[in-house]
Amino acid sequence: xxxxRVLHVSVIDDSLKFLLKNQLIYLRRKGYxxxxxxxxxxxxxxxxAAGLRFHPVRLLRRFSPFSDVLSxxxxxxxxxxxxxxxxxxxxxxxxxxxxxxARIARxxxxxxxxxxxxxxxxxxxxxxxxxxxxxxxxxxxxAVTLFQSRENYEVALAERICRPDRARHIGNGIELGLFVPQxxxxxxxxxxxxxxxxxxxxxxxxxxxxxxxRKGYFEFYTAARTLKDQFPHVCFLTVxxxxxxxxxxxxxxxxxxxxGLRQRMVNLEDRADMPELYASMDIVVxxxxxxxxxRCLMEAAAMAKPIVASDISGNREVVEDGVNGVxxxxxxxxxxxxxxxxxxxxxxxxxxxxxxxxxKAERLFDExxxxxxxxxxxxxxxxxxxxxxxxxxxxxxxxxxxx
Numbered sequence: 001x002x003x004x005r006v007l008h009v010s011v012i013d014d015s016l017k018f019l020l021k022n023q024l025i026y027l028r029r030k031g032y033x034x035x036x037x038x039x040x041x042x043x044x045x046x047x048x049a050a051g052l053r054f055h056p057v058r059l060l061r062r063f064s065p066f067s068d069v070l071s072x073x074x075x076x077x078x079x080x081x082x083x084x085x086x087x088x089x090x091x092x093x094x095x096x097x098x099x100x101x102a103r104i105a106r107x108x109x110x111x112x113x114x115x116x117x118x119x120x121x122x123x124x125x126x127x128x129x130x131x132x133x134x135x136x137x138x139x140x141x142x143a144v145t146l147f148q149s150r151e152n153y154e155v156a157l158a159e160r161i162c163r164p165d166r167a168r169h170i171g172n173g174i175e176l177g178l179f180v181p182q183x184x185x186x187x188x189x190x191x192x193x194x195x196x197x198x199x200x201x202x203x204x205x206x207x208x209x210x211x212x213x214r215k216g217y218f219e220f221y222t223a224a225r226t227l228k229d230q231f232p233h234v235c236f237l238t239v240x241x242x243x244x245x246x247x248x249x250x251x252x253x254x255x256x257x258x259x260g261l262r263q264r265m266v267n268l269e270d271r272a273d274m275p276e277l278y279a280s281m282d283i284v285v286x287x288x289x290x291x292x293x294x295r296c297l298m299e300a301a302a303m304a305k306p307i308v309a310s311d312i313s314g315n316r317e318v319v320e321d322g323v324n325g326v327x328x329x330x331x332x333x334x335x336x337x338x339x340x341x342x343x344x345x346x347x348x349x350x351x352x353x354x355x356x357x358x359x360k361a362e363r364l365f366d367e368x369x370x371x372x373x374x375x376x377x378x379x380x381x382x383x384x385x386x387x388x389x390x391x392x393x394x395x396x397x398x399x400x401x402x403x
Contacts, residue, residue, distance in 0.1 A: 003033045006086040006378065007079065009098035011059045013041035014241060015090060019115070019295065022175060024052055026371040035082060037075070038094070055082075059094055061248045068097060075101035086378055089142075091115055096134060099141035109381050112142040116292030116314060117152050136161045143381060146374070148172040148293040151313035168377065172293035173367030179302035181358065184279040192276045197266050198235055203344050206237040206281035208274070208296040209288065213249045215240075216287030216310060221259045222333035223287075223340060228264050231344050236265040239277055278303040282350060283343050287328070287336050291315055302361035306353035308339045318365075324356035 006027060010016055016024070016036050028034045028051050036047055040056040047054050057074045060067050079087060079101060088111040089098035095112050102110040118131050139145050139162040146168050147153035153169040156162040190200045198204055205224070209215035217238070224236045252258070256265050271277060278284070284300035284307050291314030300307055301318055307325030309315040319325040326342070328335040343350050 003031055004086065004378070004382070005033045005035065005082060005084045006088060007035035007037060007055070007082065007084045008088045008090065009037045009075070009094050010090045011038060011061060011092070011094040013038045013043040013047065013054075016047055017043040020090065021047065021050065022367060023371050023374065025050055026368075027375065028052070030375055035084065037078065037098075053082075059097070061093065063093075068093075072097050072101050072104075076105045079105035079107055085109060085382065086111065088113065089138075092118060092134070096138045096141075099138055103141050108385050109378070110142050111144050111146060111377070111381075112138055113146045113148065114152055114156070114292065115148060116290055117155060118290060132159065132161065139163075139166070142166070144168060144377060146170050146377070149291070149314045150317060152292065155313070170370055170373045170377075171364070172295070172298065173365045173370045174295060174298045174302060174361075176302055176361065176366055179275050179278065179299050179361075181279065181302075181304040181354075184276065188276070189280050192273075192280045196237070196268060196277075196280070198237065198280065199233075202233055202235040203231070203283070204235050204237055204281045205283045205285060205340055205344075206239065206277070207285045207287075208239045208277075208300070209286060209294075211238075211240040211251050211269075213251060214289045216289065216330070216336075217251045217255065219287040219331065219333040219336050220285060221255055221261065223285075223337035224261055224265060225259045226333070226337040227341060227344075228261065230341065234264075234344055236261065237268070237277070237281060238265065239268045239271055239274070242269040274299065275303065278305060281305060283308060283340060285336070285340065286310065286315060287330065287333075288312065288315070289330055293317055298361060298365040301357035302365065304354035304358040306343055306350045307357065308336065308343065318360070320356075320360070324353045324360055 008020055008024060016038055024034050024036060035053045035055060037055040037057055039059045044054050055078050057071055059071050075098060084107055086109045087098055087102040087107045089095040090113050099110055099112060144166055145162045148171060150169055153167060156167060157164055193200050207220050227234055256262055256267060278300055284305045286294060286297055286309045288310055291312060293314050297307055297309060297318040307319050309319045309325060309327060310330040311327040312330055319327055321327040326339040328339050
């Protein structure tokens, strides 16, 4: 019997590498023939080495009618050539183009995952209206829309972005076995701090996220500037993807100098040692404007860290205010600084919150549960599309969809 062919679509291969790679490998081990599509980037060789078939298609982040039509045509051609059974799209523009292309190519099953509603991060009513309409349009084409965030799922139903019978909350998860705080000794932490240029005895406040404005870096830098004189033993660490990779709305590369933090802050890019870096942090911060269910906070929770995060959907599903961290209003650098200061002053509170973080991660954030749910959705939905038994002279083609 031929394998089910599934093709995942994202705008950039960073998403395929950092958000989806484990899921795609899981599906391959379950017997699927797994394809991936995005703009070409740094990670194609690694994805192909994992047994995934990569299809480069130029996808711009911004709206560009001519380029978008070319991308759409390229997608349709690849979907037809590879005779895929399932197209699974991710993230805004790639989702809309991928869903339309799947409909044109008559792909049997199309799925979209919501990684966060971008419109929840806008203050302007017009922007919120426009991007919510785009999400609704994408949902019209998708047979099933999957939600990582429970709050996003509830918003979608309340605002009629998605029909209830075509929506499913699946949650999100990480590879818990990689993020084990007990795996790192005090000497391991001191060694890693020396390696990256942090004082061994500092209280380290860290943020992990793409170097873009929406992650709240301006608020983080403002809070750091407020705290650096008040707490001479506090240092700051940022970890994100390289700005050379074309991030949307990037922060200025000289921000650390503008805020006078060169002697107190370390900026890292494109790291492969995240468990060690989390172990080196005492407090993890994420003052972002919108999220789905942020991976960095799940990782921080698994590493038993107290968390200070903006009080927005997604973050609230990882951080329970006063239990494993502190929630502060988005865009409020003053409140962020106060919350960090409280945890700096109270090491016992940091420890207690960290314990609660680990417990929550073990209960809720195991990626294997999410992967199994997605596999079951694929198979259940394709089964509903299987035609009735054909007469002897005809043969059905599912899996494979239509003849």
